[in-house]
Amino acid sequence: MERILLVDDEKEFIEPLAERMRNRGMNVSTSTCAKEAIKKVQQETYDAIILDLRMPEMDGIEALSVLKEKNPDLQVILLTGHATVEQGVQAMKLGAMDFLEKPIDIKVLSEKIKKAKAEKMILVEKRSEEKIKKIMIEKGW
Amino acid sequence: MEYNGIIGKSGLQFFGKISASISHEIKNALAIINENAGLLEDFVLMAEQGLPLDPERIKTLSSKIMKQIQRADTIIKNMNQFAHSIDADEKNIDINMILELIIALSARAASMKGVTLVFLPASRSLSIETNPFFLLNLMHSLIITSLDHLGGNKQLTISSRSFLDCGCIELCGIERLESESLLNHPERTAIASLIQANVVANIQNHKIEIYLPCKPA
Numbered sequence: 332m333e334r335i336l337l338v339d340d341e342k343e344f345i346e347p348l349a350e351r352m353r354n355r356g357m358n359v360s361t362s363t364c365a366k367e368a369i370k371k372v373q374q375e376t377y378d379a380i381i382l383d384l385r386m387p388e389m390d391g392i393e394a395l396s397v398l399k400e401k402n403p404d405l406q407v408i409l410l411t412g413h414a415t416v417e418q419g420v421q422a423m424k425l426g427a428m429d430f431l432e433k434p435i436d437i438k439v440l441s442e443k444i445k446k447a448k449a450e451k452m453i454l455v456e457k458r459s460e461e462k463i464k465k466i467m468i469e470k471g472w
Numbered sequence: 473m474e475y476n477g478i479i480g481k482s483g484l485q486f487f488g489k490i491s492a493s494i495s496h497e498i499k500n501a502l503a504i505i506n507e508n509a510g511l512l513e514d515f516v517l518m519a520e521q522g523l524p525l526d527p528e529r530i531k532t533l534s535s536k537i538m539k540q541i542q543r544a545d546t547i548i549k550n551m552n553q554f555a556h557s558i559d560a561d562e563k564n565i566d567i568n569m570i571l572e573l574i575i576a577l578s579a580r581a582a583s584m585k586g587v588t589l590v591f592l593p594a595s596r597s598l599s600i601e602t603n604p605f606f607l608l609n610l611m612h613s614l615i616i617t618s619l620d621h622l623g624g625n626k627q628l629t630i631s632s633r634s635f636l637d638c639g640c641i642e643l644c645g646i647e648r649l650e651s652e653s654l655l656n657h658p659e660r661t662a663i664a665s666l667i668q669a670n671v672v673a674n675i676q677n678h679k680i681e682i683y684l685p686c687k688p689a
Contacts, residue, residue, distance in 0.1 A: 337606070341500060341503075341504065341662075343504045343505045343536060343540075344500070344503050344507060345535075347504075347507035347508050347510070347511045348507045350511055351510050351511055351514055352512075354514050385496065385584070386584075387583055387584050387586050388586055390584075394614075410502060411498065412496040412499035412503075412566070413492075413495065413499065422606065433499050433503035434499070434501070434502050434503040434505075434506035434507075435503065435506065435507075437510055440484070445660075
């Protein structure tokens, strides 16, 4: 089961979307502001974060930068009303995994989430491998 | 006064900025409609597999969809009114109607900064002869600049009243007015002169006042 954090200030948008994702077997948490989402990410692990680009106080790009600083392995999919090339380039530079335009096609979102989970697993395996190698070198085995 | 040749870059930038904001608002309403309609579809699929349909939930979802349709309709009506503001060089307009429109068009930008816009209209209609597009541009420019100079309660109150032969618009709640050159921007001064408005900063009372000569009744 994929663990997802959905972040958007429009409660009326995230509530039905979260329910649809749950109907598709995902474990979904929601946040209506970026600051709350950052706290949640520090307490829980998620396979993917779905993050709205335009939010009051802290927007998606700023939140993405904070999230990636705290955990570089996080898989973040940005949501926007209009996916411009400029925003896309900026998001990718900051480490977003993907970019999705509203209104969302749930099939496309589900595929991107599966891809995010797979990429996260590769990163986790890579980190474990590195740890084992380090231990082996340190212990001289 | 001939306005067509002087809309210029700043006028086009204002038009573009408002159009982009409107399109975002419509997209947000569509996104909510899309999710609620998708959820209805999920319920139908579940019902086809034998799960019972809850009529109350269907009713709630359809009312949420209707609410967003009304929201989008209001946004489109405002967009249409804004688009027509450029039709005539000078027009007889009601200050209250212009303020209502610009507050609706600026609400999203304000909300992004955590600010609430409050409108207190004059009890009677304040009729003036001016270029509506330039007045909208001036008001938007003052609202946007004020957003960064507000007090702790994060509220900008915009009101209208009559004063002698003028219609007066006030923007209240601006705390740091004295330390900033809020009214000295050359572009804003130029727009104000185009619509023959006198823009005054009332530093002591933390507000900006705009005086527009009213049409005799």
